Amino acid sequence: MNIILLGPPGAGKGTQAARLEKERGMVQLSTGDMLRAAVKAGTPVGLKVKAVMEAGELVSDAIVSALIGERLDGDAANGAIFDGYPRTQAQAEALDVLLRERNRSLDHVIELEVDEAALVDRVTGRFTCAQCGTGYHDRYKLPVVSGVCDVCGSAEFKRRPDDNAETVRTRMSEYRAKTAPILPFYEALGIVQRIDGMAAMDKVSGEIASILDRD
Ligand code: AMP
Numbered sequence: 001m002n003i004i005l006l007g008p009p010g011a012g013k014g015t016q017a018a019r020l021e022k023e024r025g026m027v028q029l030s031t032g033d034m035l036r037a038a039v040k041a042g043t044p045v046g047l048k049v050k051a052v053m054e055a056g057e058l059v060s061d062a063i064v065s066a067l068i069g070e071r072l073d074g075d076a077a078n079g080a081i082f083d084g085y086p087r088t089q090a091q092a093e094a095l096d097v098l099l100r101e102r103n104r105s106l107d108h109v110i111e112l113e114v115d116e117a118a119l120v121d122r123v124t125g126r127f128t129c130a131q132c133g134t135g136y137h138d139r140y141k142l143p144v145v146s147g148v149c150d151v152c153g154s155a156e157f158k159r160r161p162d163d164n165a166e167t168v169r170t171r172m173s174e175y176r177a178k179t180a181p182i183l184p185f186y187e188a189l190g191i192v193q194r195i196d197g198m199a200a201m202d203k204v205s206g207e208i209a210s211i212l213d214r215d
Contacts, residue, residue: 001026001212002104004082006183007112008175009168010123011197012204015135016112017083019205024212027076030083031064034071036160056162056170058087058178065094072098087174092182108211109186112197112204116172123168130156 005013017028035053038046045067049059068085086092099105125138131154136143143150149157162171186192195207 001079001107003107004109006109007197008119009171010119011112011114013083016204016208017081020081027080028083029071029076029080031067031085034067054161056167058174061088061090065091069098087179089182092185106191109192110208111194113194114197120165120168123163124165127157127159129154130158
């Protein structure tokens with residue numbers, strides 16, 4: 001099964017994709033994670049995209065589509081959750097070709113509908129355990145014991161450099177200008193489902209599950 005999770009930054013795509021990976025053995029393809037790994041490792045791609053990512057703008061279509069292509073021939077050969085990709089019309093068309101070349105197709109595009117004003121608040125307070133990746137929030141979900149991860153006990157946490165208010169606003173406007181307009185492309189295929197991304201995490205997971213289990 002190949003599905004796209006679509007929605008602005010902070011809509012919960014990454015959280016839901018990680019749950020699907022854990023619970024259903026699906027493979028999460030997050031171009032944001034791949035790019036952050038490239039920046040951390042200092043690869044040529046990482047050096048090229050670092051400043052663009054810090055500004056909250058989109059990196060080139062060719063770079064992200066190449067990253068996706070590599071994974072479709074690797075660990076995601078049997079299906080994928082596209083998280084943060086495609087983000088432009090050109091990427092949607094590239095994905096179409098990448099899948100078609102492999103005799104594959106999209107099953108669902110799930111749009112997480114959210115309230116933008118609340119998103120800035122959600123994104124600017126989030127941080128994760130540096131060890132196990134568990135997500136926390138300054139205002140909504142602090143570790144039970146201050147400074148210690150509830151899950152693995154690590155005392156190291158990290159924040160994304162692009163999760164500040166100004167960059168989040170740029171990321172939102174990039175979403176509005178370039179990503180939301182690709183929805184009609186998928187609507188024409190009759191595969192778009194919309195769910196309320198402001199609902200509690202478990203409710204969102206339940207709705208995604210019922211879409212996937214309908215097949
Ligand atoms: P994300 O983790 O999905 O929020 O992505 C973080 C940043 O990585 C974005 O603000 C962009 O700079 C870059 N990025 C991630 N995915 C894409 C994509 N599909 N197209 C262009 N830029 C991307």
